[in-house]
Amino acid sequence: MSEIALMREDDLSILVVDENSLRARVIEEALREAGYARVVVVHEIAGLVRRIEETAPDVIVIDIENPNRDALESLFQVSRSVQRPIAMFVDHSDRGMIEAAVEAGVSAYIVDGLKKERVKPILDMAIIRFKNFAKLRNERDDAKRALGDRKLIDRAKGILMQQRSMDEPAAYDLMRRAAMEENRRMVEIAQSIVTAAGLLGGKGKQ
């Protein structure tokens, strides 16, 4: 019995619309691993109507920043070719789910009449993958920024050491104190030093 029920769940057709091909692949793989065999991924709006006609999706997952969401929704609105009305979260009582999806940056459309229990695992999965993806991207951006900051501070330190004839700990200490006194970040002080050195034709080499 339960196996048959499971087979039916796997039968849902899912369309993933995401301009970010890497993220789309992550989601596609996760859905396939979970046993959903009918997953189609599209990266652009061109030809989307045709793909919707071909795949007749039960669920459409789309990244929230996609500027083509209005176009996608208009297909549900006016198109004679998209046969079934599709709506996002037909059951309006499920506010928590909508909030989680919007927070994670994903939106979904579901064929009217489809039971919530059948769709929930798909959305949960999309929400988790989107969150993970954003987290990884933030971590990468943070790492990049930290590296940039470190380089700038080193350069400022070098300028101070040369122009004020101080050793490295003293130069670092001077910048740290300036940052505390002016209530600014170390990197901002470093930036000022590098800029000033450049303007004064000093030896702040590029």
Add this chain to the structure above:
Amino acid sequence: MTREIVRLGFLPLTDAAIPIAAHEMGFAAEEGVTLELSRETSWANIRDRMAVGHFDAAHLLAPMPIAAALQLLPLSPSIIVPMALGLGGNAVTVSTKLWTKMKAHGATSLSTAREMGLALRQVLQQRSRAGLPKPVFGIVHAFSAHNYDLCYWLAECGINPMIDVSIAVVPPPLMPEAMQTGHLDGYCVGEPWNTAVVANGTGVVVTSKIEIWKDSPEKVLGVRESWADAHRDELQALLRAFDRSARWCAKPDNATALASLLSLPTYLSQSVEVILPALTGSLEIGSAQRRIPGFLSFDAPQSTLPEPAHAAWFYSQMARWGQAGFSKQNIELAMKCYRPEIYAETIGAQYRQRNELGGFFDGRIFDPRQMESYLASLPFATA
């Protein structure tokens, strides 16, 4: 004095001027409002973020709160409209290729909206006889003044928008490219996306929103109803700030300063040259330079009072083109979204509800109380 943070979503368009200037020129701060502006990529996004409470307010397409009230959107939060964000501001642009054909049928840079439409109809008839595909016109949203203005104009000129052309929704910033690559033959969009395509030589402006319907509504300030109910003082502070901003935006002397603000990377991220024409009403239309006085108007309060009769007209067009069922109850629901009394009371202005709307290029008068006979009199209605 209140110190409330108001979170407002907007799309990068010239008619987002009132909220942007309210923030940049300090009107919001002076009224005790900390305005947090968030640039979004779609109207769907703004709607969703209003629904979950990320935004208290938004720069919205005027028909959207009505569509939400009638439960026509995939997610339909309750939104009220305590202020309009100006009148006019859109134009209809066609590809230079289509323009060449229209010229062959008598269109010139001085043609009226009707003459332009009739020339277009002749081009379409010729194309149809030759077995060529229907031209594709872009709009920004299914529930937009762009859609209703374009369809109204086409229909009145004998072109059935449901049959004789294809209409596609395309995000405004992508429209110029879509025209360049031949995916769109024309579009109805706000600025700066008409001027931008004229500037690169791909398109020609054939008519504008105010030529189709003088003093017609476009964007509104949408506010989440639950927020408005719980924050009446903050809402009034916001309206005072926006009212001052509108008056500042409306001054011709401020046009260049306003264009510079809008051009910033956080807002439209477009050049001042592309933004300015809509603000001065002196548009480069591709075939000539044309003065279109009042092309985009911010004059407060006549351009910023949300008029329930406007809401009724938008609803009439939803019914006309089969987007919504027709009922007396729906007319009421539509009109109830627009709340001029809140704004009028806040700024101490007089407000008297209008029952008749004129200014349409075909000379028709719209009266919300006579909607059924009005709809029956319009060409090609599917309702």
